[in-house]
Amino acid sequence: MTTRSTPDTSRRSERSRKAILQAARDLVAETGYAKLTIEAIAARAKVGKQTIYRWWPSKGAVLLDSVLALSQADQDQDITLPDTGDIETDLKALMRATAAEFAAPAFAAPLRALTIEITADPRLADDYHKRVAAPMEEAKKQRLRSAQRAGQLAADADLDLILDMLYAPLAQHWMLHSGPLASDYTDRLVDAVLRAFSPRT
Amino acid sequence: MTTRSTPDTSRRSERSRKAILQAARDLVAETGYAKLTIEAIAARAKVGKQTIYRWWPSKGAVLLDSVLALSQADQDQDITLPDTGDIETDLKALMRATAAEFAAPAFAAPLRALTIEITADPRLADDYHKRVAAPMEEAKKQRLRSAQRAGQLAADADLDLILDMLYAPLAQHWMLHSGPLASDYTDRLVDAVLRAFSPRT
DNA sequence: TATGCGAACCGAGACGGTTCGTCTTGACAA
DNA sequence: TTGTCAAGACGAACCGTCTCGGTTCGCATA
Incomplete structure (x- = not known):
C-alpha cells in the first residue's frame, strides 16, 4: 500500500513550481478571477494538471503561495518598517x-x-x-x-x-x-x- | 425578432419567486457556499432552471434579493435606529x-x-x-x-x-x-x- | 568509476461526473 | 392567443483522478 499523502519534496521541480505561481498571477490579472481555473493555470504554465494537484490541495492554496511569493520576494527576512521618529x-x-x-x-x-x-x-x-x-x-x-x-x-x-x-x-x-x-x-x-x-x- | 431582455413582469409567478429566494437561503445555510448551485436552488424550490435565468442575471443577483428579503421583511419602510439620547x-x-x-x-x-x-x-x-x-x-x-x-x-x-x-x-x-x-x-x-x-x- | 535499476517526478491528456447556460416540450393562466 | 411555468435534454467547460511514456535521481553492483 503506497501512501499518497506525502510526495518527495527533494525531487520537486523548482521550474514547474515557479511557472505555476507565475501563471496563476498572470492569468488572474489578465482575465479575472472567474476565468482562473486549474486547467488554465496548467496550460499556461506548460504543466500537467497532476503536478498542481500533487503539491497543492486547492486553487486557494496556489493563490496563497502566489501572493506570498509576490509580497516577500526577499524570503524568510523579517520585515522592518520605516521609522522617522514621527x-x-x-x-x-x-x-x-x-x-x-x-x-x-x-x-x-x-x-x-x-x-x-x-x-x-x-x-x-x-x-x-x-x-x-x-x-x-x-x-x-x-x-x-x-x-x-x-x-x-x-x-x-x-x-x-x-x-x-x-x-x-x-x-x-x-x-x-x-x-x-x-x-x-x-x-x-x-x-x-x-x-x-x-x-x- | 423577439426581445428576450424584458420578460413580462405582470405575469410573473410570486410563488416561484419566493420559493427561489427561500431555497437559496436554506441551501447556503445548510450545505455552504461551495454547494450553492443554480441547479440545486431550482430543484429545492421545485422550479425550472429557466425560471431563475429568466428573472436574475447571476447567482449573485439571486443572493442579493435573498439577503434583501431577509433584512427588511417589512419592505420599503425607512429604517429608524433606537435613540436613548446617549x-x-x-x-x-x-x-x-x-x-x-x-x-x-x-x-x-x-x-x-x-x-x-x-x-x-x-x-x-x-x-x-x-x-x-x-x-x-x-x-x-x-x-x-x-x-x-x-x-x-x-x-x-x-x-x-x-x-x-x-x-x-x-x-x-x-x-x-x-x-x-x-x-x-x-x-x-x-x-x-x-x-x-x-x-x- | 561506470553501468544498471527502481522509484518518483514530469507533461500530456483521457476519463466520468457536475454544473453551466440554452433550448424544447407540453400544461396552464390571463 | 400569448407568455410564463416545471421538467429536463443538450453541448461546453471544468473538476479531480488516472494512465501513459519520458526523464531524473539515488543507490547498488561490477
Whole structure:
C-alpha cells in the first residue's frame, strides 16, 4: 500500500513550481478571477494538471503561495518598517503605500482572488494569517511600540485594535468597491486613529 | 425578432419567486457556499432552471434579493435606529446586534455568500450598496447627526469615516475569520471611535 | 568509476461526473 | 392567443483522478 499523502519534496521541480505561481498571477490579472481555473493555470504554465494537484490541495492554496511569493520576494527576512521618529508621518506613508498596492492590478488581482477563497474557506484563512498577515502585523506593532516608547501613543493603547481600525476600513473599500482609496482618505483615517489613542494630557 | 431582455413582469409567478429566494437561503445555510448551485436552488424550490435565468442575471443577483428579503421583511419602510439620547449606549447596542447577526448562520451564511459574489463582481457591488448598504448607512448617520446636535460628537466629525471605523473592523473579523466578534471587542471599538470624534473641550 | 535499476517526478491528456447556460416540450393562466 | 411555468435534454467547460511514456535521481553492483 503506497501512501499518497506525502510526495518527495527533494525531487520537486523548482521550474514547474515557479511557472505555476507565475501563471496563476498572470492569468488572474489578465482575465479575472472567474476565468482562473486549474486547467488554465496548467496550460499556461506548460504543466500537467497532476503536478498542481500533487503539491497543492486547492486553487486557494496556489493563490496563497502566489501572493506570498509576490509580497516577500526577499524570503524568510523579517520585515522592518520605516521609522522617522514621527508616528503620524510613518503611518500616513504606510497607508498610502497600501492603497497604492490595492490600485496596482498585478498585486491587487491575485490578492482579491485569494481574499475570495479565504472568505469561503476557514482553513485557508488560518494559513493566510499565519504566513502572510501575522508577520506584517508584527512589523507594524513593532513600529507602534516604538511610538509608545516615544510618548506618541498612550501607554495602554490596544495595538491590535489600532491596526484593525487603520487597515480594515481601507481593505473594506477596496474589496467591496465601497469607497475611495485616495490618500486624503487614508490621511484622515490615520488622524482619527491617532486622536483616539494619543497619550492622556 | 423577439426581445428576450424584458420578460413580462405582470405575469410573473410570486410563488416561484419566493420559493427561489427561500431555497437559496436554506441551501447556503445548510450545505455552504461551495454547494450553492443554480441547479440545486431550482430543484429545492421545485422550479425550472429557466425560471431563475429568466428573472436574475447571476447567482449573485439571486443572493442579493435573498439577503434583501431577509433584512427588511417589512419592505420599503425607512429604517429608524433606537435613540436613548446617549450615543455610546446606542452604538454599543447596535454593534452587539450586528455581531450577533454575524454569528447566526441563517443570516450570516447568505450574507457571506453574497459578499463573495460582490468581491468578484463590481456591478453587483453597486447594486448591493444602493439597495442594502446605503439605506442602513443613512439610518446610522441620522443617529449620528442627532448625537452631533446633542453635543456628543464634534460638529465637524466625518460621519462616513465614523461608520467605516466602526463597521469595517467587525466585518473584516467576520469575513476573514481574523478576530473576535465578542461584545467586549465591539465595546472597545465604540469607545475608541467616540474618543476620536468627541467634541473639543 | 561506470553501468544498471527502481522509484518518483514530469507533461500530456483521457476519463466520468457536475454544473453551466440554452433550448424544447407540453400544461396552464390571463 | 400569448407568455410564463416545471421538467429536463443538450453541448461546453471544468473538476479531480488516472494512465501513459519520458526523464531524473539515488543507490547498488561490477
